[in-house]
Amino acid sequence: MATIKDVAKHAQVSTSTVSHVLNKTRYVSEEITEKVKAAVELLNYTPSALARSLKLKNxxxxxxxxxxxxxxxxxxxxxxxxxxxxxxxxxxxxxxxxxxxxxxxxxxxxxxxxxxxxxxxxxxxxxxxxxxxxxxxxxxxxxxxxxxxxxxxxxxxxxNAYKGGYIATQYLIESGHTKIGCIRGPIDKPTAKKRYAGFEKAMYEAKLSINLDWVETSNFECEDAATAFKKLFQKGELPTAIFVCNDMMAMGVINAANSLGLSIPDDLSIIGYDDIKIARYMTPSLTTIHQSxxxxxxxxxxxxxxxxxxxxxxxxxxxxxxxxxxxxxxxxxx
The missing domain is CATH 3.40.50.2300 (Response regulator)
Known part of the structure; x- marks a missing residue:
């Protein structure tokens, strides 16, 4: 089995130079770097991760x-x-x-x-x-x-979860909705608190009251959100739109709404949060708040x-x- 000394000898450089090339710990010219890499490949050299960590203390x-x-x-x-x-x-x-x-x-x-x-x-x-x-x-x-x-x-x-919740709710308001509900995340989680606070701010600025019958708490997962929506549904009159505080919950809400005979968005508009990759492939594709x-x-x-x-x-x-x-x-x- 080849050692770092064998690589250095073949490339005609010092062992420290080989180490710098392999670990990217110091600039080495492109010419010498290529010579070292060629020697590593020719000799089938595999550095010892344990030896390296002991020497470099990382x-x-x-x-x-x-x-x-x-x-x-x-x-x-x-x-x-x-x-x-x-x-x-x-x-x-x-x-x-x-x-x-x-x-x-x-x-x-x-x-x-x-x-x-x-x-x-x-x-x-x-x-x-x-x-x-x-x-x-x-x-x-x-x-x-x-x-x-x-x-x-x-x-x-x-x-910026507070701003995201505000943007989502403001979009619903600008789309003509005044009866707006929210399915939020767990109230003890900072992200959930901030998204809901953004919802409250947008509603307050638009002088729209928050109907607590249209506010339910879930756990950021599909199944629990579906249950939360069914509880909201059983209370009577529905809002025309719901801000659902993440896309996974939005999937659960859309599924539950469909099972109850509701059409999205004709009967109920939904906006989510996160813009997970599958959000664009849902039926209908999900309007949402993107975070990279x-x-x-x-x-x-x-x-x-x-x-x-x-x-x-x-x-x-x-x-x-x-x-x-x-x-x-x-x-x-x-």
Whole structure:
């Protein structure tokens, strides 16, 4: 089996130069880089990840924690992170919490024991419990995505959920709707609170009253949202439009509405939130609020890498701006 010394000898360079080429830790001219790569390929050299991590005191591995990978929203964010990991030569260890606080603590302990270079966290349980994830470990650079306050220092990248909820509701109002309901996410989750607050602001500015019979709470998933809509339906008169606070719930609402003999958007207009990829392929295609999930993942990776490389001590807070995507699930009444 070839060693790094064999590669260096064949390429007629030092072992440190080979190391810099393979690890991208210093600029090496294109000519020498090509010579080293050719020697690596010819000799079928495979670097030892363990030896490298011991020498450089890093593992070129990031840990990522998400509430669930089933929701397409999380999958698209993870895709953005994975792409940047591949481009920058990093490994990714992905863990799901499934909403279980003990599983969250176990996964964080496991990732830190594996000496990951940094953490990317997208889990509401961190906010609800307000825990210090580093109480038993040496702190590592961390980026929290799409979340609220935490009990530890971290960079944050968040969607402007308040503005997104406002835009969604304002669009319904501008489309001529005055009887507007809302199926919101769990009231203890910061994202859900902010989207609903945006809904309230738009209704207040338009001098429209909020009928609490048309407001139901769900858990950001299809099945529970379908149940929430059926509860709303049973109360009597329906609104003409509903702001559903994520696309997964919007899918559940549309399915439930169809099962009750309602036509979307002729009988009921629906606007969602997130713009997951399948939203455009629903029937009807879903008008929704877009937040760039792939770019959220890419930016989270780049922010974490910047913190590691620059040894930046200050924490950043980056806010991504949502935009409206107009499709076919909202009827114009004007």
């Amino acid at each position: 593992t070129r591995t990031f840990g990522m924690l998400v509430t669930t990978s089933i929701n397409p929203f999380f999958a698209e964010v993870v895709k953005g992170v994975e792409r940047r990991c591949y481009e920058q030569g990093y490994n990714l260890l992905l863990c799901n919490t499934e909403g279980d606080f003990e599983r969250l603590r176990f996964n964080i302990d496991m990732l830190l024991q594996k000496r990951v270079d940094g953490l990317l966290l997208m889990s509401d349980e961190l906010v609800n419990q307000n825990i210090d994830i580093f109480e038993r470990h040496e702190p590592v650079p961390t980026v929290v995505m799409d979340n609220g306050d935490t009990g530890f220092p971290t960079d944050k990248i968040q969607d 999930k792939f770019n959220l993942g890419r930016q989270a990776f780049d922010t974490l890498l910047d913190k590691i490389q620059t040894k930046r001590e200050s924490d950043l807070e980056i806010q991504l701006e949502p935009t409206l995507v107009e499709r076919n699930s909202v009827k114009k009444l004007l």
